[in-house]
Ligand code: SF4
């Protein structure tokens with residue numbers, strides 16, 4: 001669809017949160033149960049306005065905490081209702097126990113997580129500590145660069161979550177304030193296109209079917225099948241890789257916007273590469289362009305699908321790269337490096353790829369990341385490609401007192 | 403529905419219901435909680451006034467009642483919590499170690 005001639009798909013100026021609220025309105029799920037938290041608040045606030053105005057039929061459940069929000073979502077999804085929610089930071093942390101239960105009860109919930117730092121010191125700005133901390137909870141995780149990607153990912157949520165080969169909850173991330181509150185371009189689908197894309201919710205065993213009463217969430221501690229259920233969850237994750245790409249491809253056929261597990265930029269002949277998630281990807285591409293103009297073969301891989309992790313695809317994309325930097329906007333204190341770095345290192349090792357690697361920690365608690373900061377990282381990679389060693393310890397970008 | 407779990411101990415991850423749902427209603431009785439018991443309730447018929455407190459208090463419906471009278475304990479499901487013994491107003495129920503009984507656990 002061409003933006004200039006297509007009056008059905010005019011480009012609008014909206015915040016990331018407005019874009020997601022619009023997508024939720026178009027999806028019109030059966031239930032939204034949510035609790036406000038900065039910087040996610042206006043997603044559910046806008047959605048509540050749609051409910052109040054009668055422009056959606058969704059049941060909007062106001063709850064007293066995020067633990068209750070996710071609990072209500074689990075009940076609702078178990079009753080066969082299409083269920084959505086949104087959160088950030090401490091709210092995400094408060095959902096912690098229920099995140100695992102949503103995944104293990106195979107509830108196809110779609111949640112927006114607007115990335116924000118975890119305290120302390122108390123901080124409301126962007127980093128990825130919240131959702132990265134939830135990476136083992138059994139949710140599909142998709143990271144998004146801007147309002148358009150966040151909107152698109154929201155539309156693609158249910159077709160992934162509800163797919164018979166998957167049946168797992170899906171969370172979509174984007175950067176707090178930088179994307180959630182800043183105005184950017186959005187080309188929305190029409191309501192009919194959204195309805196056609198997501199289709200009707202499939203039926204699966206549900207709590208409210210009194211003709212076939214069933215037990216949900218039983219205790220398994222003595223029966224001994226917990227292990228098998230965990231394996232089933234992992235196998236669903238394995239299958240999700242193909243399902244997600246299939247949904248990306250189907251979305252591209254409708255919108256022309258092609259998503260992939262990895263969004264590669266100038267990677268075909270790259271000697272050095274930076275792997276980065278969410279909004280900082282733009283900075284990385286700008287720097288890659290500048291380096292390319294100098295004749296340095298720099299490329300960027302933007303993380304999109306993080307759970308399941310597309311291990312083989314990273315190995316393939318980085319097979320001929322001499323040095324790769326991983327930008328983490330979260331840390332795993334005491335670990336080998338940030339969460340994305342550890343993931344990537346494992347993927348490369350598994351596929352016998354021995355590129356030099358470095359871990360760049362940036363943006364914690366909303367610390368600005370400027371192109372020159374990304375360039376600092378790229379220059380280290382450039383030197384490494386020419387023979388220098390890369391530091392084994394974390395390299396901090398835009399640290400004070402450096 | 404009826405759920406055939408005869409071979410459940412051999413089921414692969416794919417054979418279990420998604421999300422550990424139990425698709426059959428009312429099958430909790432198949433699970434014999436009696437094996438948890440370390441002490442067994444014994445009722446003294448002489449002392450018992452048939453007030454039925456034990457029946458109402460038992461968390462496992464293991465006090466068996468016929469024609470409005472307590473007749474026995476269901477030892478397949480009685481887990482030996484001792485609630486009945488505590489609640490009996492005339493101390494007609496006493497708890498005894500399983501080792502005192504033939505085939506006790
Ligand atoms: S010991 Fe507990 S389980 Fe057994 S009959 Fe008494 S109350 Fe019921």
Ligand code: SF4
Pocket residue numbers: 445449450451452453454455456457472489490491492493494495
């Ligand atoms: S509570 Fe005691 S007196 Fe009452 S029915 Fe039970 S055993 Fe008998």
